[in-house]
Amino acid sequence: MAPGDRLPSSRELTEEHRVGPATVSRAIAMLAAEGLVVARPGSGTFVAPRRRASGNEAADTSWQAVALAGRDYDPANAVEAAQPLPAQGITMSGGYLHQSLQPTRALSAALTRAARRPDAWHRAPAAGLESLREIFARQTGPDLTPQDVLITGGGQSGLSLLFRAIVAPGSPVLMESPTYPGALTAARAAGLRPVPVPMDDEGVRLDLLADAFAMTGARLLYCQPTFHNPTGTVLSAERRARIGDVAHAAGAFVIEDDFARHLGHGRPAPPPLVGGDRHGTVVHLTSLTKPASPSLRIGAIIARGPVMRRLRSMRYVDDFFVARPLQEAAVELLSTSAWDRHLQALSTSLFERCAVLADSLARELPEWQLARLPAGGLHLWIRLPPGSDDSIAADAARAHGVTVNAGHRFFPAEPPAAHLRLSFAAAANPAELAEGARLLRSSRDGT
Structure with missing residues (x-):
């Protein structure tokens, strides 16, 4: 026609x-x-009228390279995250729970109850619902109040906000080495210069941290004291007691990324740094996406003093507020016994999966060095034999049907050795993890 x-x-x-x-x-x-x-x-x-054919020539967008010049951007994380998973493959990459580990039924019930509230679609306060802020304050420390809490659209959104709010573009930001690649990307996107501070078995080295503050004049440290990503390290009690004082002496803030608080493998996590902070030095960041679902984009920043007033002001610039139905659903979820039951079951499952993957790797790839058997979190941090290339190893694994994370992305500067990060939470079940280890051996052997 x-x-x-x-x-x-x-x-x-x-x-x-x-x-x-x-x-x-x-x-x-x-x-x-x-x-x-x-x-x-x-x-x-x-x-309808026919659309005019544009011909076979592709649009010329090369002019954008000039227009976008001058803004630091690291595409490495986005490029790796966007790669399609192998068909019928085994996922041992990424940082979220497999759907079988997510509290899907409890989430659906919470969202249904939230939607029935007469004010579910009203505008939410910029800082977040007071009932939700009260829950986060109560979970984090006895002296915290809802006024100390700002609700965010997940942990990554909170990181971006903090890096832009606390220090000016061009400033250095100290980071554990290795560290979370999303934090590196967010810091660079904010115009900051990541400066590595080495770690050992007890966490970030405070002697080198003090030196780094003195040498760079940095006013910000980003760290993950509990079940560190990617190594699984827990900052020792002695260093937890001193790290705030080291930063305070330098006139600096500490961003405490507490993403893994609910991802323990049976043992309780140590108290957050912000709970013992006397000077407003520590800015605490937490999220529900890791222990619940990647689509429950609810996080919280806990801070005291002028920095909180600045964060709330920036909320009006960024997005005004987090969607109220999602906040209401989070309140419903966290207020039920189903949430506690989920966390208990999750702890048991993560413990089992961690042990299965570690045992399978020891059997299939004994030359791969496991940094530690973590007491919490979602990953194993593997050091490859000398002379290995983590990018080649990751590509070979993908070709054999397994996705893993190349370790160089986790370092603010040059990595000291080749590493891989392997997730034991993203696969469908423990049997897949054992099969994944076998496929990793085949990828190493080229068979």
Whole structure:
């Protein structure tokens, strides 16, 4: 039919094709959604004008390279995250729970109850619902109040906000080495210069941290004191007691990324740094996405003093507030016994999966060095034999049907050796983890 031609009536189409009126209506609606027909009430449905062909030449967007110059951007994380998973493959990369570990039923029930609230779609306060802020304050420390809490759209959103709020573009930011790649990307996107501070078995080295503050004049440290990503390290009690004082002596803030508090493997996590902070030095960041679901984009920043006022002001610049239905659902979820039961079951499952993967790697790849058997978190941190290339190892694993994370992405500067990060939470079950270890051996052998 030509543009402008009138389609047969619904009755004619029904009779011609021997289908019901509802089928005809759905078909016309689909055509209209695709822009192929135009419905004119009272006149009928007509073929839409043809779109002009643009030819075979691709649009020239090369001018954007000049326009975007001068802004530091590290695409490495986005590029690796965007790669498609192998068909029927085993996922041992990423930082989220497999759907079988997520509290799907409890989440659905919480969202349903939240949607029934008469004010569910009203505008939320910029700082977040007070009931949700109260929960985060109570979980984090006895002296914290809802006024110390700002609700964010997940942990990554909170990181981006903090890096932009606390220090100016061009400033250094101290980071454990290795560290979370998303933090490196967020810091660089904010115009900051990541400076590595080495770690050992007790966490970040405070002697080198003090030196780094003195040498760089940095006013910010980003760290993960509990079940560190990627190494699984827990900052020792002695260093937990001193790290705030080291930063305070330098006139600096500490961002405590507490993403893994609910990801312990049976033992309780040590108290957050912010709970013992006397000077407003520590800014605490937590999130529900890791222990619940990647789509529960709810996090919280806990801070005291002028920095909180600045953060709340920046909220108006960024997005005004986090969607209220999601906040209401988070309140419903965290207020039920189902959440506690989920955390207990998750702890047991993570402990089992961690042990299965560690044992399987020791059997299949004894030359791979496990940094430690973590007491919490979602990952194992593996040091490859001397002379290995982690990018080549990751590519070979993908070719054999297993996704892993290349270790160089986790270092603010040059890595000291080749590493891989292996997730034991993203696979469907422990049996997949054992099979994944076997496939990793095959990828090493090229078989």
